[in-house]
Amino acid sequence: MNNELTNIWKWQAGMAAHLRFPFENAARIPHNHSQAWQDLFVISMLEGRRGGRYLEVGANVASFHNNTCLLNKQFDWQGISLEYDPACLQSWIEERPEADFVIADALGLNYAEALPRWFGEENKRIDYLQLDIDPSFNTLQVLRRLPLDTYRFSVITFETDSYSGDQRARDESREILRHHGYQLVAPDLCVMYEVVSPNPIPFEDWWVDPQAVDPRKIAELQQLPHAPLLPQHILFRD
Template sequence: MSSQFGQDRLVLQLLNGQRNGFFLDTGAADGIRSSNTVLLEREFGWRGLCVEPNDAFYQKLIHTRRCMCLHACLYDRETELPFLEAAGTLGGLINEFGPGQMANAIRTQRLPLDTEGMPPLVSKRTMTLATALALAAAPPVIDYWSLDTEGTELLLLKSFPFDRHTFNVITVEHNHQPTRHDIRNFLEARGFLHVTAWFIDDCYVRAAAFPGRHASSVVWRSRFSR
């Protein structure tokens, strides 16, 4: 029971083993395999919100996690959009896929194609982060946000309701897509510091949440670099 690349352990290290925190897990999958938040919930008493758009994953999620779980496809507005569900953890809103993302999902999952070369798609009704957080009665400060939504990460950051909430630690999957640099610029402009990068994730902290540990110093950040 651990995260994909040790994100949960990193979060605990950054937060000094904090108990009874609150997490936001967007792209929670089945809630167990490679989950960044299940350890926090089960061993450290955290509560939180798991959001998952995939039908099959969601049915598993509600049986494996105690926290609030939403069957929702997050976006910056409410609308109907085509979603690649058959690709499992590689699925997402195809209009937000980065370069090569669709081809990689088709190849990796060996998806069948129609006469126009498209894999099977479903239509998803989207939900905003503001609505999801309101439904979960999320606190003003979210201790940790795990953001892994296969292409909509920057869009969701830009639509985050900063007027009502903030977060102290965030890990963002980037998959080496061009938006990685835009994500960093966006977060740093809002007072976040890039702490470490590993594999396909970046980790940031809100500088104001770590005043006693000199979060702005290169020495402090180097402790977590890989």
């Protein structure tokens, strides 16, 4: 892909023309909110879906570097945003007062009981699962607690923080998700973060459910070079 797009980390006018997987109304997006394009990845995998549902574990503040703000505000998605730190509440009150923001310890929840209460008893499909709490080993504990035998997640972003050298969360999460039939389309995805390194650092894995995402998209993404793999490589064509 061209260097100009590789070096950009926020949505800008005209980017819709370069999307690897174009979707309706992409050109109308004013800006995105994720740190590393997670929101655009989700919506591009699901054909610009409107009215989707999300479970956001490790929500932090309402808009800055938030992965569900675009989905919620521009595409009418609804869901549950979990956050441990009550200091984040004010931003949700001010910026996304209509969103369901829950202050809770993600490690202490019974998800088999909570998900039916939050999303209803009948529909076991949730369109986006974000797993991102610190440290990454705690993120793994949440994945272990999810009722993966009964609920399906169309798109999953799992923060591994592989750059730290601790690969436990990355390796075991891959075993779990592959066992449940998910496809890894962006392994060891990298971000630029000069505080840690001047080079791209691997921090996240991106997954999709082949029951919900076009298999042609999965095949194309799995053929991309993986050294290093940036979000822009996933989202945009050359």
